[in-house]
Amino acid sequence: xxxxxxxxxxxxxxxxxxxxxxxxxxxxxxxxxxxxxxxxxxxxxxxxxxxxxxxxxxxxxxxxxxxxxxxxxxxxxxxxxxxxxxxxxxxxxxxxxxxxxxxxxxxxxxxxxxxxxxxxxxxxxxxxxxxxxxxxxxxxxxxxxxxxxxxxxxxxxxxxxxxxxxxxxxxxxxxxxxxxxxxxxxxxxxxxxxxxxxxxxxxxxxxxxxxxxxxxxxxxxxxxxxxxxxxxxxxxxxxxxxxxxxxxxxxxxxxxxxxxxxxxxxxxxxxxxxxxxxxxxxxxxxxxxxxxxxxxxxxxxxxxxxxxxxxxxxxxxxxxxxxxxxxxxxxxxxxxxxxxxxxxxxxxxxxxxxxxxxxxxxxxxxxxxxxxxxxxxxxxxxxxxxxxxxxxxxxxxxxxxxxxxxxxxxxxxxxxxxxxxxxxxxxxxxxxxxxxxxxxxxxxxxxxxxxxxxxxxxxxxxxxxxxxxxxxxxxx
Numbered sequence: 001x002x003x004x005x006x007x008x009x010x011x012x013x014x015x016x017x018x019x020x021x022x023x024x025x026x027x028x029x030x031x032x033x034x035x036x037x038x039x040x041x042x043x044x045x046x047x048x049x050x051x052x053x054x055x056x057x058x059x060x061x062x063x064x065x066x067x068x069x070x071x072x073x074x075x076x077x078x079x080x081x082x083x084x085x086x087x088x089x090x091x092x093x094x095x096x097x098x099x100x101x102x103x104x105x106x107x108x109x110x111x112x113x114x115x116x117x118x119x120x121x122x123x124x125x126x127x128x129x130x131x132x133x134x135x136x137x138x139x140x141x142x143x144x145x146x147x148x149x150x151x152x153x154x155x156x157x158x159x160x161x162x163x164x165x166x167x168x169x170x171x172x173x174x175x176x177x178x179x180x181x182x183x184x185x186x187x188x189x190x191x192x193x194x195x196x197x198x199x200x201x202x203x204x205x206x207x208x209x210x211x212x213x214x215x216x217x218x219x220x221x222x223x224x225x226x227x228x229x230x231x232x233x234x235x236x237x238x239x240x241x242x243x244x245x246x247x248x249x250x251x252x253x254x255x256x257x258x259x260x261x262x263x264x265x266x267x268x269x270x271x272x273x274x275x276x277x278x279x280x281x282x283x284x285x286x287x288x289x290x291x292x293x294x295x296x297x298x299x300x301x302x303x304x305x306x307x308x309x310x311x312x313x314x315x316x317x318x319x320x321x322x323x324x325x326x327x328x329x330x331x332x333x334x335x336x337x338x339x340x341x342x343x344x345x346x347x348x349x350x351x352x353x354x355x356x357x358x359x360x361x362x363x364x365x366x367x368x369x370x371x372x373x374x375x376x377x378x379x380x381x382x383x384x385x386x387x388x389x390x391x392x393x394x395x396x397x398x399x400x401x402x403x404x405x406x407x408x409x410x411x412x413x414x415x416x417x418x419x420x421x422x423x424x425x426x427x428x429x430x431x432x433x434x435x436x437x438x439x440x441x442x443x444x445x446x447x448x449x450x451x452x453x454x455x456x457x458x459x460x461x462x463x464x465x466x467x468x469x470x471x472x473x474x475x476x
Contacts, residue, residue, distance in 0.1 A: 009046035025097025027090035040076040054080035124164025144252035146195035153202035211264030234278035262287035321412040324374035332423030339430035353438035
């Protein structure tokens with residue numbers, strides 16, 4: 001019931017606007033002015049049927065009751081308050097209000113349009129009929145702003161800030177028999193056309209496609225019926241071209257340049273913009289796609305060469321870090337051998353302590369230099385990797401660059417760190433033990449011989465025979 005009443009009210013307001021009345025509609029209110037007595041009674045009755053609060057003002061700007069409305073006190077103005085809807089949801093009643101919203105920059109995810117028969121699902125906004133109860137609020141894709149690609153030099157901006165509300169999610173959507181759809185399609189055509197050009201001429205407002213050859217298309221006349229002239233097929237091709245150019249943010253600049261060049265090459269010198277687009281946009285899009293694929297093939301070959309160079313550089317880097325690790329391991333093994341030999345010499349041969357301290361100090365200094373040089377080389381390679389990342393290999397994603405470059409270098413450095421730490425601890429322990437042994441008191445390694453004392457008389461027992469003593473020179 002309310003939907004039918006709203007449609008009847010919208011038709012009445014559009015009929016009055018076609019006459020001498022004016023409508024100013026916002027998402028919150030609607031104001032209708034320059035109404036005769038009969039017209040204001042009809043509009044007031046329509047607002048009452050849908051339950052909208054409204055106030056009628058006479059020609060002097062004073063609030064007027066229904067019983068006092070007469071042609072002598074006109075023209076009348078009526079102001080109505082719209083009901084509150086959900087978040088990011090608005091209701092537009094009249095054609096003029098719908099057109100003003102489309103021409104503005106206000107944002108809303110769902111726009112309920114009275115008089116619309118078929119839903120218009122775009123990448124940014126869902127335009128739905130009044131009777132629709134299922135609003136698809138799926139997340140829209142992020143699109144490049146046309147103003148970042150098209151150069152404008154005039155004070156009046158004709159390139160839209162966002163192209164999302166003009167790109168259909170379903171390219172097959174078409175309902176030119178419905179006035180509200182034609183109204184949206186008209187604005188979509190006039191917004192997409194300048195978004196595909198390289199620049200907007202500041203003097204004539206023409207859409208310039210640099211080419212070569214240079215193509216300049218005049219702006220579409222305000223009274224032109226672009227929906228009729230372009231047709232369903234041409235509108236679909238224009239939608240396909242705009243989607244191909246802007247659907248990927250990172251590639252939009254390249255695609256925009258290729259398409260503008262192809263349209264300038266195929267368009268020739270057309271005086272009619274809509275006719276040029278209708279006849280050449282499909283061919284320009286096909287040529288731009290081929291050129292884009294060729295550029296991708298060239299970039300792919302360059303990327304393969306760059307990846308081969310990167311692989312060789314990473315292999316050389318990890319090989320040098322591995323050599324540094326082997327040098328540290330060899331130096332540590334030599335230091336441990338020298339340290340153990342000095343300890344054995346001190347213990348077994350009482351080697352001079354000063355010699356042991358001097359040799360072990362030199363050995364430890366050598367080990368420190370070897371470990372320090374290996375780690376400085378690894379740090380230098382990390383800095384070079386950062387330079388490669390920012391200046392040469394930016395086409396690689398973070399994950400791919402980490403897998404191809406960062407992880408192999410990190411694994412090689414981890415082995416160097418483990419070997420350096422273990423070897424340093426072992427050499428330090430050997431140094432401490434050698435210094436301790438060297439500074440310990442020396443032991444006499446030759447035992448002293450015992451000197452025999454004077455012979456003591458040995459008691460003899462009875463009957464025993466005393467030992468004979470041989471006197472020098474005596475004859476036994």
